[in-house]
Amino acid sequence: MNLQPDDFWTFSEWLFRPGAFLESAFLQGVVLIVLAIVLGLLVGYVISAARYGPGEGFYAVARAIRDLLRTDLPGTSPSRIVALARLAFKEAIRRRVLFVVGLFVVILLLAGWFLNPESDDPARLYISFVLTATNYLVLALALFISAFSLPQDIENRTIYTIVTKPVRATEIVLGRMLGFVAVGTVMLIPMGLASYIFVDRGLDHTHYGVVEANEIDGRIVGKTDRVRKHQHTFTIEAGETQGLTNFVRGHRHVVTRLDDGSFTIGPPTGQLRARIPSYGEIQFYDRNGDPKDSGIDVGAERLAGGYGSAGISRLIGVAKGNRKLEHSYVEGGTLGMAEFTFDNVTRQRFPDKIPFDLSIRAYRSFKGDIESGIRGSLTFKNPDTGFSLTPKQFTVEEYQIDERELPLTFEWLNKETGEVETRNVFDYVVTEDGRMQILLKCLDSSQYLGVTKSGLYLRPAESSFAWNLTKAYGSIWLQMTMIIAFGVMFSTFLSGPVAMVATAVCVLLGFSAESIYDTRHFIDSNIERGGGPIESLVRLVKQDAMTTQLDVEGVANTLIKSADAVIVYTMDAVATALPNLPRMVSTAEYAASGIDIFNAVLARHSVATLGYCLLAFLISYFFLKAREIAA
Amino acid sequence: MDTDSTAVADSADENTPAGAAPVAARSTATGSDVVIETRNLSKIYKDFWGRKKVHALKSLDIEVRKGEIFGLLGPNGSGKSTTIKLILGLLFPTSGRVLVFDKDATETKKNEQIGYLPEESYLYQFLNAEETLDFYGRLFDMSGRQRKQRVEELLTLVGLQGARHRQLREYSKGMRRRVGLAQALINDPDLILLDEPTTGLDPIGIREMKDLILALRDQGKTILLCSHQLGDVQDVCDRVAILHQGELKELGRVTDLLKVQDVTEVHASGLSEEAKNEIREVIARHGADLKSMDNPTATMEDLFLNIVRESEARPGARRVSATASDEPAADEPAADEPAADEPAADEPAADASAADGSQAGSDKS
Numbered sequence: 001m002n003l004q005p006d007d008f009w010t011f012s013e014w015l016f017r018p019g020a021f022l023e024s025a026f027l028q029g030v031v032l033i034v035l036a037i038v039l040g041l042l043v044g045y046v047i048s049a050a051r052y053g054p055g056e057g058f059y060a061v062a063r064a065i066r067d068l069l070r071t072d073l074p075g076t077s078p079s080r081i082v083a084l085a086r087l088a089f090k091e092a093i094r095r096r097v098l099f100v101v102g103l104f105v106v107i108l109l110l111a112g113w114f115l116n117p118e119s120d121d122p123a124r125l126y127i128s129f130v131l132t133a134t135n136y137l138v139l140a141l142a143l144f145i146s147a148f149s150l151p152q153d154i155e156n157r158t159i160y161t162i163v164t165k166p167v168r169a170t171e172i173v174l175g176r177m178l179g180f181v182a183v184g185t186v187m188l189i190p191m192g193l194a195s196y197i198f199v200d201r202g203l204d205h206t207h208y209g210v211v212e213a214n215e216i217d218g219r220i221v222g223k224t225d226r227v228r229k230h231q232h233t234f235t236i237e238a239g240e241t242q243g244l245t246n247f248v249r250g251h252r253h254v255v256t257r258l259d260d261g262s263f264t265i266g267p268p269t270g271q272l273r274a275r276i277p278s279y280g281e282i283q284f285y286d287r288n289g290d291p292k293d294s295g296i297d298v299g300a301e302r303l304a305g306g307y308g309s310a311g312i313s314r315l316i317g318v319a320k321g322n323r324k325l326e327h328s329y330v331e332g333g334t335l336g337m338a339e340f341t342f343d344n345v346t347r348q349r350f351p352d353k354i355p356f357d358l359s360i361r362a363y364r365s366f367k368g369d370i371e372s373g374i375r376g377s378l379t380f381k382n383p384d385t386g387f388s389l390t391p392k393q394f395t396v397e398e399y400q401i402d403e404r405e406l407p408l409t410f411e412w413l414n415k416e417t418g419e420v421e422t423r424n425v426f427d428y429v430v431t432e433d434g435r436m437q438i439l440l441k442c443l444d445s446s447q448y449l450g451v452t453k454s455g456l457y458l459r460p461a462e463s464s465f466a467w468n469l470t471k472a473y474g475s476i477w478l479q480m481t482m483i484i485a486f487g488v489m490f491s492t493f494l495s496g497p498v499a500m501v502a503t504a505v506c507v508l509l510g511f512s513a514e515s516i517y518d519t520r521h522f523i524d525s526n527i528e529r530g531g532g533p534i535e536s537l538v539r540l541v542k543q544d545a546m547t548t549q550l551d552v553e554g555v556a557n558t559l560i561k562s563a564d565a566v567i568v569y570t571m572d573a574v575a576t577a578l579p580n581l582p583r584m585v586s587t588a589e590y591a592a593s594g595i596d597i598f599n600a601v602l603a604r605h606s607v608a609t610l611g612y613c614l615l616a617f618l619i620s621y622f623f624l625k626a627r628e629i630a631a
Numbered sequence: 632m633d634t635d636s637t638a639v640a641d642s643a644d645e646n647t648p649a650g651a652a653p654v655a656a657r658s659t660a661t662g663s664d665v666v667i668e669t670r671n672l673s674k675i676y677k678d679f680w681g682r683k684k685v686h687a688l689k690s691l692d693i694e695v696r697k698g699e700i701f702g703l704l705g706p707n708g709s710g711k712s713t714t715i716k717l718i719l720g721l722l723f724p725t726s727g728r729v730l731v732f733d734k735d736a737t738e739t740k741k742n743e744q745i746g747y748l749p750e751e752s753y754l755y756q757f758l759n760a761e762e763t764l765d766f767y768g769r770l771f772d773m774s775g776r777q778r779k780q781r782v783e784e785l786l787t788l789v790g791l792q793g794a795r796h797r798q799l800r801e802y803s804k805g806m807r808r809r810v811g812l813a814q815a816l817i818n819d820p821d822l823i824l825l826d827e828p829t830t831g832l833d834p835i836g837i838r839e840m841k842d843l844i845l846a847l848r849d850q851g852k853t854i855l856l857c858s859h860q861l862g863d864v865q866d867v868c869d870r871v872a873i874l875h876q877g878e879l880k881e882l883g884r885v886t887d888l889l890k891v892q893d894v895t896e897v898h899a900s901g902l903s904e905e906a907k908n909e910i911r912e913v914i915a916r917h918g919a920d921l922k923s924m925d926n927p928t929a930t931m932e933d934l935f936l937n938i939v940r941e942s943e944a945r946p947g948a949r950r951v952s953a954t955a956s957d958e959p960a961a962d963e964p965a966a967d968e969p970a971a972d973e974p975a976a977d978e979p980a981a982d983a984s985a986a987d988g989s990q991a992g993s994d995k996s
Contacts, residue, residue, distance in 0.1 A: 050681065051723075071740065083769030087755065094757040157753040161814060164719050164747040165770040168739050630721035631676070 001359075001593040003454040004325050006309035008279060011600045015607070022313035025604070029611045031312060032577055036615055040622055047626065064625055068170075072621070076170045084167070084175025085182060092145050092183040100141050104191050107133055108198045117202060118229040121400065123250050123271045124592045126202050127469075130195035131588035135476050138184060138191070139507065142480045146180050146487025147500035159629055169624040173488060173617055180484045185477065192473045196466060199272065207232070207253060207265040220257065224265055247403065250594070273594035274468035275357065275401075277457040278349075280342035280438075284328060289335035295328030296336075298363045298448060302326070303527075307517035308580055314517070315576045322521065325452045327361050332374070333445025340456050341383060345436045347426055349460040350408070354425065356438070356458045358394070358402040361450035373397070374447045379439040380406060384431045391441070396449060401594065403459075463596040471597040475587040478609040482579050483507060485616035493623040511582055513575040520572045523565055532564025579612050665733075666822050666853045667695040667718055672727035674713050674877075687713040689877045690727070695855050700848050702868035702885075703857035709874040711857035712750060715826050718855070719747060731822070743771070746820035750827050752811030756800040760791050760810050763799065767814045785813040788843070804831040812840070816847075823847060825856040829863050834935050841867050862932075865889070894922070 006014065017024035041061060049057030111129060119125055150172075153159040162172065205228050213222030218238030224231050224245060234255045236243030245252045251271035256264050284295045306324030313319040330336040345354070362374040373395040381388035389410055394402070412423045430436045438456060442449040486506055490499035509516070522529040530536050530546040538544075538560060544551055552560060584605050590597040674688040688710040695701040703711045716722040717729050720737040729736035732744060754763055764785060768778035786792045789809035799807060808831050815823060828844070829837045844854055844867045858864050864871055865885060873881040881888065902910075907924060914921045 071738075075739070077772050079772055080770055083766055087758075087766060090757060091755070157749065157751075158755055160719075160721060160749045160753050161747070161767070161811075162770065163721065164742055164745065165767060165818075166739055166742040166772075167770050628722050630716045 001454065001589050001595060002325065002327070002452055004306055004309065005323055007598065007601065008453065009600065011603045011607075014600070014604050017311075020313065020319075022316075022318055023309070023311040025311065025608065028311045028576075029608075032611075033615060033618075035577075036619060040619065044622060044626065064622060067625070068621065072168045072170050072625075076168055076174070080167055080171045081175045081178065084162075084171055085179035088149060088176050088179025089182050091149065092180065095145075097141060097145060097183060098187065100137060101187050101190050101194075104133065104137055105194055107137075108194060111198075112202065115202065117205070121250060122203055122228075123199075123273075123594065126199045127272075128588055128592040130198060131472050131476070131591060134188070134191050134195060134473070135479070135585060135588065138188060138476055138480050139483055141187070142180065142184055142483040143487055143500055143503055143507070145183060146176070146484040147491050147503055148496040149176060149180070150488065150491040151494070151496035151499065154629060157630075163629050169621050170617075172624060173492070173620040176488045177481075177485055177613070177617070180488070181481050184480045184484065188473055188477055188480070192469065195473075196469055199469075203251075203271055204267060206267065209265070210234075210255070210263040213263070222255075222263070224253070224255070250400070272465035274463035274465050274591075274596040275459050275594055276461045276463055276596045277357070277454075278342065278344070278460050279453060279457045280340040282451070282453045283339040283341070284330065285335060285337050285339065287331050287334035287336045295330050295338065295450070296448060297326075298329050298450070301328075303529075304518045304521070305514060307521065308514060308583065312576070315573065317524070320521075320524070325454075327450030327452055327455070329363055329448035329450040330440065330442055331445075332442030332447040332449070336441070338440045338449075338451050338456075340438045340440070342436050342438070342458055343434060345426075345430050345434045345458065350458075353408055354406040354458060355460075356404055356406065356456065358397075358404060359400075359455050360396050360402070360440075361398055361455075362396045363448040363450055365446050365448065368444065368447065374449065375443040376449050377441050377443055379441070380425070380429050381437040381439060382429050382431055383435050383437045385428075387428050388439075389429060391439075393443065465594075468591050468596055471602055472587055472591040474602060475584055475597070475605060478605050479581060479584050482581075482609050482612050485613040489616040489620045489623075492620045493627065506578055507581060509571070509575050510578040510580065511585075513578065513580060514582065516568065516571050516575045520568050523561075523568055531561070532568045534560050534564050534567070579608060664697045665694050666697050666731070667693070667701075667855060668730045669693050669714070669717070670728045670730070672714070672717060672729060673725050674710075674717060674722060675725045687877050688717070691874075691877075691879055693872050693879065693882065695853060697853050698848065698851055699869040700844060700854045700856065700867050702864040702871040703855065703874060704859070704861070704864050704871050705857075705874035706859060708876070710877040711859075711874055712826060713877075714874070715747075715824055715855070715857055718824065719745070743818065744821040746815035746818065746823040748808075748811050748815040748823070748825045748828060750830075752807040754799050754807065754810060754814070757798060759796050759798050760786060760813075761795045763810055764813055764817055767817045771818045773818075781817060781819075785816055788816070789813045790839075805833060805836050808832055808836070812843075820852065822853045822855070825854065827858055827860075828856055829858065829860050834932060835939060837863065838932070838936055898927070 015024060015026045021027060044061045044064065045057055047057075048060035051057070052060055108130070111133075115125055115129055116122070117126075150159075153162075207224040207227050209225050210222050211225050211231075213220055220236040220243070221233070222235075223233050230248045232245030232248050232253060234243050234245040234253075236255065236257055241257050243255050243257075245255060245265075247270070249271070250273075251268035253268055254266040256266070258264060284292045286292045286295075302322065302324070304322060304324075306322045307314050307319075309323060310319040328338075330338050360376065364374065368374075375393055375395055377391040377393050379388050379391040394404070396402075406425065408425050409422050410425065412421045412428075413419075414421050440449065440451060440456060483503060487499060487503045490502040494502060518529070519532060521527075523532065528547050528549060530539060531550060535550055538550065538552060539546065542551060550557060550560070587597050587601065587605075590601075669691050672688060672691040673686075675683050676685040676687055678684050691710070691714060693701075703714060705711050713722065717724055718731060718736055720729075720735075720741075723737065731741045734741045755766075758766065761782060764782040765778055768781060773781065786795055789812055791806065791809055791813070794802070794806060799810060802810070808828075812828070815825070825844070828840055832840060841863060844856070848854055848867075848869075856864075856868070868885050870882070870884050871888065872879055897910075911921055911924065
């Protein structure tokens with residue numbers, strides 16, 4: 001999993017962006033709410049002016065605001081909201097939405113046929129499948145229940161008996177939203193349980209026996225049988241009856257030697273993980289050993305993506321260019337290296353050993369020895385004293401997490417006494433204030449190793465997979481809440497199907513936000529990448545490549561480009577205003593990669609959801625208030 | 632009659648023909664006894680582009696006073712429902728104002744004192760009667776105990792205790808109407824708006840509805856109802872406004888409006904044939920014109936209700952009276968309990984002639 005810069009931010013860094021306030025989520029939220037209020041007032045005034053005339057229209061708008069602040073907000077009663085929420089809940093349930101849970105179970109049952117547990121990383125496959133299925137199913141459901149309910153109530157006129165009671169528009173809106181969120185919650189819980197069981201059982205397998213076992217000096221080294229296209233090797237130390245197999249496809253088994261000399265092999269362990277990483281700062285050095293911001297690019301890494309974290313400053317053109325973290329490569333056999341500096345390496349956090357994970361890519365500039373992988377080395381170094389351990393050599397295993405550990409003691413040849421001492425890592429490699437460096441080098445010359453900041457991390461702790469899955473479901477819940485809020489908002493002034501389409505458009509724009517940002521970036525910086533929608537259409541028809549100049553002459557060219565610019569800039573503004581759903585969906589990637597979903601990420605999504613719900617609530621209120629229910 | 636001022640009694644002298652300009656000077660009486668007041672109320676329905684579609688209501692000025700039953704009368708499309716929706720704030724006036732309890736009709740707070748029975752009972756089909764009433768009770772922020780008690784009272788009042796746990800989708804039209812009425816009364820409102828209260832009810836239901844309306848009035852509640860069942864309006868309303876194509880055509884006390892000034896009606900029993908002849912002579916002697924002298928006919932409603940009551944008292948086959956026709960149809964109603972769910976039988980035919988006064992006072996003083 002490749003984390004982006006904003007993934008590393010703490011909650012307050014995200015909210016306020018110290019040093020770059022223009023990028024802060026807080027500013028974005030405030031601007032959005034102020035814009036919504038200003039636009040709302042304008043639209044409200046235009047509508048009321050058309051209805052009552054320019055003077056009276058002004059008073060109508062003023063009255064609506066006075067009503068909200070003086071009577072409707074203070075008069076909003078929790079018990080009425082609960083009553084309306086219960087009604088919405090019952091309505092949805094009686095419409096048999098729980099059928100979706102059944103559908104989900106059926107999908108899981110069928111998925112058993114199609115998901116291949118013999119793949120390289122079955123855990124990732126299974127987890128991302130269940131989370132993606134849940135995500136889209138629940139979002140579609142949220143879209144349907146939220147967009148149709150209120151228009152249907154108005155069409156059936158059941159709303160008459162509600163609005164003629166002392167029910168405020170605030171209560172109708174909140175009641176709906178909460179009722180539907182409750183429906184979604186009730187559905188997510190069984191779906192989550194089913195997912196957990198599905199993943200847990202689906203990955204379970206047993207090796208039935210040992211095909212080879214050799215005893216060397218009391219130490220047993222052997223191989224298990226091949227099940228699901230993999231087998232393990234195992235070692236049982238002398239005098240022990242139990243041993244562990246090696247990690248294959250992210251899991252290992254416990255092998256027990258019985259008294260009669262036969263072996264039993266336990267269930268797979270370690271494939272459902274929730275590692276809690278501790279990231280360091282990364283510094284690259286080029287082949288001459290000079291510090292550089294990044295390593296070598298081996299492709300078009302820097303062309304697209306990663307604008308979302310720049311917030312408003314990107315929209316107004318202050319922040320330019322992408323800020324994507326892509327793998328940066330260090331050249332082998334030179335002074336080039338990547339230097340990771342970790343903070344807070346303490347005895348409390350690492351009482352027994354210092355576990356660390358590698359997730360590194362390799363780039364071959366020539367075929368070399370195809371049998372063996374590209375080799376790298378890791379050097380543990382004290383940044384203050386410069387003391388370092390003997391470099392540890394390793395072979396790169398791409399596209400998986402390579403789990404390693406540093407023992408807390410090392411042997412040191414004391415040159416003065418000529419004796420070998422056992423020294424503690426914390427005394428020599430780690431500084432007083434808990435800093436430690438790891439230097440990553442590539443050993444094969446003219447081959448390259450690629451890392452990002454998230455490619456090498458210490459792993460001080462581990463969370464439970466069940467809890468991580470719950471967090472991933474929490475993220476789905478937040479997305480659902482957001483969509484319900486939008487659906488209810490649109491349904492206060494649009495008919496059911498139109499409200500659904502409008503919500504769906506918002507969702508789609510939210511999902512394609514990064515592509516829109518990309519397109520704008522290309523237009524801004526004159527990079528030929530297909531251009532805006534019209535230019536793309538022309539290219540499609542003319543069968544022109546994306547990277548050539550647009551083959552249209554003169555005025556037509558200018559027209560196409562300027563029309564495209566208008567469209568793209570508008571879409572850019574709209575997409576910036578919408579919730580960044582892909583970011584929320586990508587929490588599934590954490591769970592699938594076996595990394596604990598950062599609490600800061602979840603907190604950000606929660607606050608963003610809350611903000612958008614507030615916005616949707618205000619807009620819904622005014623539309624409902626201004627609407628002639630019986631018209 | 633050219634005014635709707637508080638002094639109603641003296642407005643009955645003229646019987647202006649329908650179509651005369653009904654509205655003139657406004658009274659200044661805005662005291663607390665005025666519950667609903669519309670001022671120059673107009674409503675134009677527009678289409679999406681703001682083009683005028685229908686002029687549904689034209690400069691309506693009415694006042695509904697505390698403790699009266701006010702009827703809005705008119706053919707379909709005359710603006711009755713529009714008026715009620717404007718009063719409830721379901722629609723916004725194109726011009727003019729509606730004041731309910733001296734508050735603007737769009738204010739939510741007024742709803743605390745209002746009960747509304749819509750044209751058809753627009754209720755949630757998936758709830759049962761008890762849940763429905765409980766839900767509406769919650770909307771008034773009533774406590775659990777209050778709600779329970781009130782739901783019990785109302786179910787008894789509208790006679791639905793037996794069907795309280797059935798979903799509304801299974802209800803007959805009449806039963807839905809009853810639940811609708813019960814929800815309108817859940818908050819013990821001071822003002823009750825009834826949109827076509829008797830549609831969908833059988834004759835017994837209509838009778839009960841009318842009795843209930845009168846009983847509510849006697850409790851001091853104000854009732855505004857709109858209907859095109861003229862008989863119902865005549866039976867219960869204190870005052871009526873007659874609307875036609877959005878215009879107020881007539882407004883006044885029912886008794887005054889229906890009184891035919893130059894016709895005298897005498898009801899007597901036990902008159903011998905000679906006495907009748909004598910009366911004829913007396914009339915002739917005074918130079919008056921005897922229009923008719925007959926045995927009065929009861930209304931169909933009276934007949935029907937009598938039969939049903941009788942049948943309840945003595946179940947079993949009913950002997951068809953000699954005066955009735957030879958069809959034994961009158962047996963049928965005996966089989967059912969009073970809260971019969973069947974859709975209403977045809978309305979009593981008595982109402983159409985009400986306007987010309989020939990039946991005035993036959994049923995009610």
